[in-house]
Amino acid sequence: MTIPFSLEATFEDLQAIKRANVASIDPNLDMRETAPLFNATVVNSLETVQMIATLKHLIDLVYADTAPREYLIRRAAERGLKPYPATKAKLKAVFNIDVPMGARFSLDELNYVVIEKITIGEYIVECETPGNAGNLFLGNLIPIQYINNLQTAVLTDLLIPGEDEEGTEAFRTRYFNSFDSTSFGGNRADYKEKVGKLEGVGGVRVYRAKYGPGTVGLTIISSQFTKPTQLLINTVQEFVDPINLQGEGVGTAPIDHVVTVSGVNEEVINIALNITYQTGFDWNAIQLNVLAIIDTYFGELAEQWAKAVTYEEDHAGVIVRVSQIETRLLALPGVLDISDTVLNGHMGNIELDKESIPKRGAVSG
Structure with missing residues (x-):
C-alpha cells in the first residue's frame, strides 16, 4: 500500500x-x-x-541542522570538533602586603585563588568557578584562611574573562563554518580557529603583511566583546608567536610568519537625540533606559565584528545605523517620536574602521 x-x-x-x-x-x-x-x-x-x-x-x-546537543557533538566529532569548555576568569587583586601563592579568598558566593604576582601587593587571581559568573563582581575580598598583617584585599579589574561552555547554536554554526574554510598551516582559518578558542578571546581578524612583508596582524576582541586587556593580548602573543622569538615557529604560527597581536579599538560615538516625549515624561525619566538600549545595540555590533569569518568580513567595518537607534528607542515607554538623530556631530550612519567597535560617548535627548 x-x-x-x-x-x-x-x-x-x-x-x-x-x-x-x-x-x-x-x-x-x-x-x-x-x-x-x-x-x-x-x-x-x-x-x-x-x-x-x-x-x-x-x-x-x-542531521546537524536539527540534532540536539548530544547528537550534534557526536556528529561534529567526525570532523574533529567539540564544544569549547568553560574557562575561569582571571582578575587583578590588590593587597596591602604580599600574599602567598595559592592563597584563597571569597567575594559573595565565589572563591578566588592567587596564581601569579604582578608587583608588590598586586596579583592575578583566578575564580574557582568556571564561566561568566567570575566576570561579574569586583570589590573587597575576604581571606578563607588567616593571613598575618593582611588589612586590605580588593578585587579591582577583570583581566581575562571567563567563558561558559560553548552554546549549542554557536557550536552548530562553527560546525557548518568548518565546511566553508579548512584550517591548515597558518592560513586564515588556521589562525581564526587556534586563536578563537583561547581563554578570553571572543573573535579574531587576520591581516596579511600588516607591518610589512612576511608579517601577519591579528586583532582580537575579548569574549565579552569589548577591548581586550593588555594581559590577554600578551597571552595570545605568547601562544601564537612569542615576541623574543618572532618568526621562528616556536608558537602556533608557522616559521617565517612574524605575527603581531593587537586589540580591537573602541571608537567613541556621541549621540544627540531629538525626542518628542509622551505626556509626563522627560529626558531624566527615560535616560537610563535609553543608555541601556544603546549599549545593547553597540554590544551586538561588537559581536558582529567578532564573528567575521571570510577575508571580505575581516576587511569590513561595522556600521552604526541611525535607523537602528531610532527604531529601538521608539519602543520605550515615554517616547512618542524621534527624528534627526546626530552621530558625532553629523546626521547619517557611521561606518567604523575595520579594526574598531563602537563605544557609547555622550548621549543627549
Missing part, C-alpha cells in the same frame, strides 16, 4: 492513512464507526502515524 503522507506526521496524515486502510478492505464488511473492524483500522492508523513521528525524530537526531 502506498502511504499518502510525508514524514511530517499530522492529523491530516492520520485521516489519509485511515482512508487508505479502509479502501483496501472488502466493502461488504461492516465498517461502521462502532464496528470492531473499523476500530481496529483506526488503531492501526494511529500506530503507523506514531512510527512515522518516531522515524522523523530519528532523522532529526542524525
Whole structure:
C-alpha cells in the first residue's frame, strides 16, 4: 500500500492513512464507526502515524541542522570538533602586603585563588568557578584562611574573562563554518580557529603583511566583546608567536610568519537625540533606559565584528545605523517620536574602521 503522507506526521496524515486502510478492505464488511473492524483500522492508523513521528525524530537526531546537543557533538566529532569548555576568569587583586601563592579568598558566593604576582601587593587571581559568573563582581575580598598583617584585599579589574561552555547554536554554526574554510598551516582559518578558542578571546581578524612583508596582524576582541586587556593580548602573543622569538615557529604560527597581536579599538560615538516625549515624561525619566538600549545595540555590533569569518568580513567595518537607534528607542515607554538623530556631530550612519567597535560617548535627548 502506498502511504499518502510525508514524514511530517499530522492529523491530516492520520485521516489519509485511515482512508487508505479502509479502501483496501472488502466493502461488504461492516465498517461502521462502532464496528470492531473499523476500530481496529483506526488503531492501526494511529500506530503507523506514531512510527512515522518516531522515524522523523530519528532523522532529526542524525542531521546537524536539527540534532540536539548530544547528537550534534557526536556528529561534529567526525570532523574533529567539540564544544569549547568553560574557562575561569582571571582578575587583578590588590593587597596591602604580599600574599602567598595559592592563597584563597571569597567575594559573595565565589572563591578566588592567587596564581601569579604582578608587583608588590598586586596579583592575578583566578575564580574557582568556571564561566561568566567570575566576570561579574569586583570589590573587597575576604581571606578563607588567616593571613598575618593582611588589612586590605580588593578585587579591582577583570583581566581575562571567563567563558561558559560553548552554546549549542554557536557550536552548530562553527560546525557548518568548518565546511566553508579548512584550517591548515597558518592560513586564515588556521589562525581564526587556534586563536578563537583561547581563554578570553571572543573573535579574531587576520591581516596579511600588516607591518610589512612576511608579517601577519591579528586583532582580537575579548569574549565579552569589548577591548581586550593588555594581559590577554600578551597571552595570545605568547601562544601564537612569542615576541623574543618572532618568526621562528616556536608558537602556533608557522616559521617565517612574524605575527603581531593587537586589540580591537573602541571608537567613541556621541549621540544627540531629538525626542518628542509622551505626556509626563522627560529626558531624566527615560535616560537610563535609553543608555541601556544603546549599549545593547553597540554590544551586538561588537559581536558582529567578532564573528567575521571570510577575508571580505575581516576587511569590513561595522556600521552604526541611525535607523537602528531610532527604531529601538521608539519602543520605550515615554517616547512618542524621534527624528534627526546626530552621530558625532553629523546626521547619517557611521561606518567604523575595520579594526574598531563602537563605544557609547555622550548621549543627549
